[in-house]
Amino acid sequence: MSVPEVKEKWSGGVTAVTLGATKAEGGTRGSTVTIGGQTGIPFLNFDGETPHPPAIALDVLDKEPAGWPPPLADVYGDVWSDPAAWAARVKQLGADLVNLRLVSTHPDEGDRSADEAVATVKAVLEAVDLPLIIWGCDVPAKDQVVMPKVAEAAQGENCLLGAVIEDEYRTLTAAAQAYGHKLIALSPCDINKSKQVNILISDMGYPLQDIVVYPSTASLGYGMEYIYSILERGRLAALSGDRLMAQPVFLDVGYESWRAKEARSGDEMADTWGPAAERGPAWEAVTATDLLQGGADLLAMRHPKAMEAVRMAVGQLLGE
Amino acid sequence: MIIFSERVNGMYRDVRKAINEKDERIVQDLVREQVAGGADVMDINLGPTKGDPVENFVWLAQTVHAATDRPLSLDSAKPHVLVAAMPRVRAALPDTKLIINSSTAAPEAMGQLIPVAAEQGAGIIGLTMDQEGVPGNVEKRVECGATFLMTAMESGITPEDIYLDPIILPVNVAQKQPANVMEAIRQLAIVSDPPPHFILGLSNVSQQCLMRNLLNRTYLVMSIAAGLDAAIMDAADKELVEAAISAEVLLDKQLYSDDYLKAWRMQKGLH
Numbered sequence: 252m253s254v255p256e257v258k259e260k261w262s263g264g265v266t267a268v269t270l271g272a273t274k275a276e277g278g279t280r281g282s283t284v285t286i287g288g289q290t291g292i293p294f295l296n297f298d299g300e301t302p303h304p305p306a307i308a309l310d311v312l313d314k315e316p317a318g319w320p321p322p323l324a325d326v327y328g329d330v331w332s333d334p335a336a337w338a339a340r341v342k343q344l345g346a347d348l349v350n351l352r353l354v355s356t357h358p359d360e361g362d363r364s365a366d367e368a369v370a371t372v373k374a375v376l377e378a379v380d381l382p383l384i385i386w387g388c389d390v391p392a393k394d395q396v397v398m399p400k401v402a403e404a405a406q407g408e409n410c411l412l413g414a415v416i417e418d419e420y421r422t423l424t425a426a427a428q429a430y431g432h433k434l435i436a437l438s439p440c441d442i443n444k445s446k447q448v449n450i451l452i453s454d455m456g457y458p459l460q461d462i463v464v465y466p467s468t469a470s471l472g473y474g475m476e477y478i479y480s481i482l483e484r485g486r487l488a489a490l491s492g493d494r495l496m497a498q499p500v501f502l503d504v505g506y507e508s509w510r511a512k513e514a515r516s517g518d519e520m521a522d523t524w525g526p527a528a529e530r531g532p533a534w535e536a537v538t539a540t541d542l543l544q545g546g547a548d549l550l551a552m553r554h555p556k557a558m559e560a561v562r563m564a565v566g567q568l569l570g571e
Numbered sequence: 572m573i574i575f576s577e578r579v580n581g582m583y584r585d586v587r588k589a590i591n592e593k594d595e596r597i598v599q600d601l602v603r604e605q606v607a608g609g610a611d612v613m614d615i616n617l618g619p620t621k622g623d624p625v626e627n628f629v630w631l632a633q634t635v636h637a638a639t640d641r642p643l644s645l646d647s648a649k650p651h652v653l654v655a656a657m658p659r660v661r662a663a664l665p666d667t668k669l670i671i672n673s674s675t676a677a678p679e680a681m682g683q684l685i686p687v688a689a690e691q692g693a694g695i696i697g698l699t700m701d702q703e704g705v706p707g708n709v710e711k712r713v714e715c716g717a718t719f720l721m722t723a724m725e726s727g728i729t730p731e732d733i734y735l736d737p738i739i740l741p742v743n744v745a746q747k748q749p750a751n752v753m754e755a756i757r758q759l760a761i762v763s764d765p766p767p768h769f770i771l772g773l774s775n776v777s778q779q780c781l782m783r784n785l786l787n788r789t790y791l792v793m794s795i796a797a798g799l800d801a802a803i804m805d806a807a808d809k810e811l812v813e814a815a816i817s818a819e820v821l822l823d824k825q826l827y828s829d830d831y832l833k834a835w836r837m838q839k840g841l842h
Contacts, residue, residue: 260765446828453837488826495834496826 263492264290271382272409281380286548287499294568308348309341314355335378342379350551357388365400384411391419402426439467470507470538482545505553508535536560573801576610581618590620599638608806616646628656642668650683670694676715677702694732712755733767741778753797770801792818
């Protein structure tokens with residue numbers, strides 16, 4: 252019996268976005284990371300090319316995290332009061348990028364100033380030569396003060412800045428444009444808004460090919476299927492030639508996975524759920540590998556064991 | 572939606588005069604207006620102009636191409652003119668996608684034009700009629716359309732280069748035909764996978780009618796719902812174009828966003 256031909260003929264593809272800049276490119280990074288570029292359904296190697304496997308950034312916070320469970324404390328506890336040392340740790344663990352979150356600029360988390368944030372970013376840039384993703388604190392009024400200064404301080408490094416939303420996009424877009432950074436466009440679980448945000452940013456003259464979209468994230472057991480279907484629809488639109496949906500996708504897997512009680516709770520649950528040291532990383536790895544098959548290109552993660560498991564799965568899915 | 576601009580047609584007095592007098596500016600101003608409105612393909616038709624039609628086609632194709640690099644569709648009801656003009660236009664514009672508009676499903680017409688399209692790597696529009704004229708019913712349209720499709724595919728032309736035109740007649744003389752055309756599209760769409768394109772010379776539906784723009788717009792939306800994905804139409808008619816884009820959004824052929832009209836223009840590189 253012959254096997255029916257299921258290869259689709261796609262007219263579009265996912266944009267390839269390069270993050271970081273080496274000395275030759277005007278920055279100080281040791282190497283760059285390129286994401287996206289696919290021309291077919293994720294991991295169907297007969298359907299199209301996957302020139303760049305999904306990249307993984309590990310989280311670094313700019314202050315000691317509150318409430319990270321023991322499996323994460325075991326990995327980062329000795330360095331997490333110093334973002335530069337923490338960044339050096341994630342490089343040592345094999346991350347492709349550093350996902351730096353300036354949480355301490357939040358009015359309720361220390362309300363650190365823009366100058367302090369700049370000092371942190373500079374320290375991290377000096378400590379490691381990986382490309383950087385940099386986030387504000389999710390309070391638009393504060394981010395509008397902090398992020399332009401951060402963008403200026405990191406000029407030339409071709410960072411990825413997060414995140415613009417439909418109601419607040421002008422300041423960060425202008426900063427990314429002025430200082431040569433890439434941009435994350437966030438539209439929580441709403442594919443139509445995702446397209447709209449890209450239109451708005453593009454209308455300001457920011458290039459569509461420099462945008463990474465972030466449809467928000469949900470972990471295994473907490474509505475992951477909603478995000479999965481958004482990823483699928485977005486990827487199909489990209490492959491069908493919709494240039495406003497062709498951007499590679501960022502997912503915040505670490506943060507969402509470690510909010511799940513199945514990942515967080517300790518060995519008091521070991522009898523029924525297994526040991527905490529394995530359960531949390533497994534929860535994160537399964538969330539990541541599932542979502543990757545919907546179509547994602549850049550993951551922020553936390554546990555090195557989860558990162559390794561995802562890389563192994565990706566290697567197998569790509570037939571490497 | 573693949574928009575074929577209908578405007579560079581010698582049936583229009585300004586274009587006829589331009590062709591007769593070889594006035595490039597008139598043609599190119601029209602082309603720019605049509606492309607700015609969203610035209611994907613420039614249909615060129617000499618109409619009742621003076622001189623050698625093949626030379627006129629070459630001049631008109633080069634004149635249009637100087638204003639846009641969009642594909643050209645060579646529009647004539649005379650197969651021998653198209654057979655003679657195609658290689659000449661191809662030689663003058665080696666990198667431009669060409670489409671033959673059109674052949675009927677009559678064996679003689681297909682025998683002349685399909686080999687030319689296959690040889691030149693051109694698209695081809697097939698009218699769902701044969702030597703007996705335009706069918707009044709659905710069945711004969713489907714029969715002619717299927718015959719044309721199969722003949723073209725057997726010659727190695729892929730469905731993406733084949734456009735079936737089920738021929739719309741003016742509603743004031745043939746009021747059953749708009750519905751028949753839509754039904755023919757529905758039936759022909761399942762003949763091959765992937766299906767060919769479906770195209771209409773849209774403004775024919777409203778010939779000699781009073782409410783021309785409204786009829787064109789309404790019928791375009793209706794036939795898009797039946798499966799039409801191309802039309803020979805006035806790309807500078809903003810309401811017409813925007814109705815077509817809206818129809819495609821409502822049919823989930825384009826992803827909705829609040830600025831979907833702007834999104835459509837951005838996709839085409841228009842501002």
